[in-house]
Amino acid sequence: MIEIKLQYYFDDVVSYDNGNTVENVKVGYDYYPEEINYPDAPDYAEMFDVFVFDAQGKHITYDIPSDEYTRLMQEVKSNFAQIQKDRNEI
Numbered sequence: 235m236i237e238i239k240l241q242y243y244f245d246d247v248v249s250y251d252n253g254n255t256v257e258n259v260k261v262g263y264d265y266y267p268e269e270i271n272y273p274d275a276p277d278y279a280e281m282f283d284v285f286v287f288d289a290q291g292k293h294i295t296y297d298i299p300s301d302e303y304t305r306l307m308q309e310v311k312s313n314f315a316q317i318q319k320d321r322n323e324i
Contacts, residue, residue: 238262238285238293240262240263240264240283240285241263241264241265242262242263242264242265242313242314242317243260243261243262243263244260244261244309244313245258245259245260245261246258246259246260246261246306246309247259248286248298248299248302248306249299249302250299250302257288257289258288258289259286259287259288259289259294260286260287260291261284261285261286261287261306261309261310261313262284262285262286262287263282263283263284263285263310263314264282264283265280265281265282265314266280266281266282266283267280268280268281282307282310282311282314284306284307284310286298286303286306
């Protein structure tokens with residue numbers, strides 16, 4: 235297992251067969267704002283570098299079905315938005 239240090243983590247579940255089988259996972263990600271990502275190209279957006287780990291810490295990002303990965307990306311964006319909101323309230 236490769237140790238990956240990411241900026242943010244949260245727990246979620248993924249399904250491999252439309253909800254019949256679910257697995258607890260840990261989602262980790264790094265966030266790169268658009269000005270750091272591509273400072274000379276104004277048409278580029280922010281970037282999230284996302285990894286998914288099973289309960290044993292094994293990297294399973296590439297094993298996740300495409301529709302579940304798309305859902306997890308939305309969860310990542312929601313998680314990051316909530317973190318930013320919480321920071322602004324302090």
